[in-house]
Amino acid sequence: GTMDASACWSDASVNTPHGLWLNYADRRSLERGYATAKVLMDTIAESNPDFVPRNKYRGNFGDWLSARQTIPPGATDWKAKGGKGAPADLFAAAWWARSAGQVAQMAAALGRVDEAQRYGAMAEKIRAALVKNHVKPDSSVGNGEQSCYALTLGMGHVQGEVAAKAAERLMQAIADYQDHLATGSNTTIFLLNFLADHGQQDLAYRMVMQPTCPSYGFMVDSGATAMWERLDGWHPKLGFNPVAMNDFNHLGL
Numbered sequence: 001g002t003m004d005a006s007a008c009w010s011d012a013s014v015n016t017p018h019g020l021w022l023n024y025a026d027r028r029s030l031e032r033g034y035a036t037a038k039v040l041m042d043t044i045a046e047s048n049p050d051f052v053p054r055n056k057y058r059g060n061f062g063d064w065l066s067a068r069q070t071i072p073p074g075a076t077d078w079k080a081k082g083g084k085g086a087p088a089d090l091f092a093a094a095w096w097a098r099s100a101g102q103v104a105q106m107a108a109a110l111g112r113v114d115e116a117q118r119y120g121a122m123a124e125k126i127r128a129a130l131v132k133n134h135v136k137p138d139s140s141v142g143n144g145e146q147s148c149y150a151l152t153l154g155m156g157h158v159q160g161e162v163a164a165k166a167a168e169r170l171m172q173a174i175a176d177y178q179d180h181l182a183t184g185s186n187t188t189i190f191l192l193n194f195l196a197d198h199g200q201q202d203l204a205y206r207m208v209m210q211p212t213c214p215s216y217g218f219m220v221d222s223g224a225t226a227m228w229e230r231l232d233g234w235h236p237k238l239g240f241n242p243v244a245m246n247d248f249n250h251l252g253l
Helices: 012-024 027-047 088-109 113-134 146-152 160-176 188-197 201-209 216-221
Strands: none
Touching: 012 027, 012 088, 027 088, 027 113, 088 113, 088 146, 113 146, 146 160, 146 188, 188 201, 201 216
């Protein structure tokens, strides 16, 4: 059988040419990658006319290696996990909205004004559906875990008073996890960037450099000479994580 496109993973067809252009002013990446990026956005939109990702594009892997797959601070065994991570449907909606916005930027840079407007409007409709389905009246998002706020605040999908109140909820979620990272491979960067961009650089640094698991600081203090695949690959009291997927030279985080 076939698998639906996977949110984030499949979005590489958009994020890669857009990222090359953004960071290196490489217009050739836009010219080469734009058609493929369009196909992904158009295919998803045709299969989901209400702008809620259910068909042909899903959060198959979702909030990968977040708290739903790693042990929490102070863990005494490998069984208990730190949380649930962001819901798969929220994860997919956030990534689709981000990619649609990026395709709009690509179109504008290539002088395709009508297409830029169309994909910009698509992004706004996806965001509106995301807010309707996942942001509650009290501005809490999804199941309230760090990743939910990373995907909405960190990706810029909520603004104004809603964003301000959601940011307060994020601060509480971080405190509840003892100022440790509960995000994963595809959500951590958005969390840290949001904190750094909103006057919380010290908090972001503290989360990254915590001497206890899960954190990058713990990883380094444990003797890491390359990035681990997971934040809990090894533990001073528990030894090596017994799961099969435990690489100690990885680009995932």
